[in-house]
Amino acid sequence: MPATLHEHALFAGSPVLAGVHHVDLDLEPHAHDFLEIAVIGSGKGRHVTSQGEHPLRRGQVIVLRPGAWHGFLDCTDLTVANCCLSAHALRAELAALYDIPMLRRTLWTDPVASGTHGVAITTVDPAAAEEAITEISLLERDLGADQGRPGRVLGRLITVLGILADGRDPERETPESAIHxxxxxxxxxxxxxxxxxxxxxxxxxxxxxxxxxxxxxxxxxxxxxxxxxxxxxxxxxxxxxxxxxxxxxxxxxxxxxxxxxxxxxxxxxxxxxxxxxEYRRRSRSTAHAQLSTPAESTDERRRSRRLPPLSTT
Structure with a gap:
């Protein structure tokens, strides 16, 4: 059963969270209350959702809405780059993203479609995936800077989303217009x-x-x-x-x-x-685990393997 990762424990007031992780362990199934984008790079592993287990492939882009859950199994030197967006921010300072057709499909339409349980998986070409992973690494750097860089963070976020939207297979896409x-x-x-x-x-x-x-x-x-x-x-x-x-x-x-x-x-x-x-039970067990390690800073929790991959996951 999934554990739950919480927005308030990870974002520390920022609308965005990012990190690049090299995973050699199983990452237990977990849910969270924010939106997550996971870009798959090199390495091997299997992805677990309510739809079953499937091999991970380089270039896959996994988008999870708040409340959705997933996990990774049998990981060997797997690169996972995460870009996470606060659910509150998606209704506030990031709400304008909905007005951009290609981003609306990536962040809203595909993962909320009937039967998806809030999870959408697409594939971009490997070059686009590597470019997105590089930008997510730079976004992580900007977020960790001593001085806040909100303008640079927003610009980097738009760049990441644009790379992923442009990298989708054009033969499988349909043109979209501004929302009615x-x-x-x-x-x-x-x-x-x-x-x-x-x-x-x-x-x-x-x-x-x-x-x-x-x-x-x-x-x-x-x-x-x-x-x-x-x-x-x-x-x-x-x-x-x-x-x-x-x-x-x-x-x-x-x-x-x-x-x-x-x-x-x-x-x-x-x-x-x-x-x-079930959702609440896992939420409570994860919250207890977080509170039992008070010496860890927020940044340390973000970098720890138990929390990040998949929700910084």
Missing amino acids: PAVAATIARLEAAPADPWRLDDLARAVNLDPAYLGRLFGRYVGLTPLGFLARLRAERAATLLAHSTLPAARVGAAVGWDDPTYFARRFRTLVGLTPT
Whole structure:
């Protein structure tokens, strides 16, 4: 079962976290409450998700939404470069990334698609992967500088994301345009109040569109129906509450809009791949492990093998 890695314990107030790791050990399956991008370089290993185990290949790019989980097994000199984005920042200072079509697909559309459990895996050519790994290493350096470099960090982040977006196989890609205003407005409405009892008719009426047409627009720009997007949003918010609060699971479900505890448990497991109880149990065990080593600084925890690979992982 996955452990859970927490945004507040790793980011130290920064919207971005980055690191390049050379892994020779198994990295136990774990979840986290932030967005992670893992670029695979040289070496060998197997990747574990709710969809099973698969060999890792150079050039693979793994994107995990908050609440998703994965692990690495049988690693031999495996290079994994991580670039992690705070979930809070994705709704605040990094929200503009959603307006860039190629980044919207990388960070939102593909990993929130139905049946993915919040995990998307694509492949870029090896040269693009090496370039991205180099930039992530430089991003790690900028983040560790004595003086804050927010402008340089943001620029480096955009460069990494651009390399990965450009490196995707063009024959398998479809052109995307700027997000439709009605879709953007509906997403903003859902994110502002995910616990409200939204109905498709109400959402469509708010943007003066036919419900069926709004559904088609969401399928085009988001890859889900409006209510499917709402379910993913609720699952991600529930994952954060399970990790950081003592609310009973039933109250967590009610807090995000799923009042029926049985229905909440079923939907959460469908979307995340774990029951709420399993997710919280692993969250608590990881938090205890972090608190049991008070001599470690935040930077040391970031560099340690037990936490980083996969979520700095």
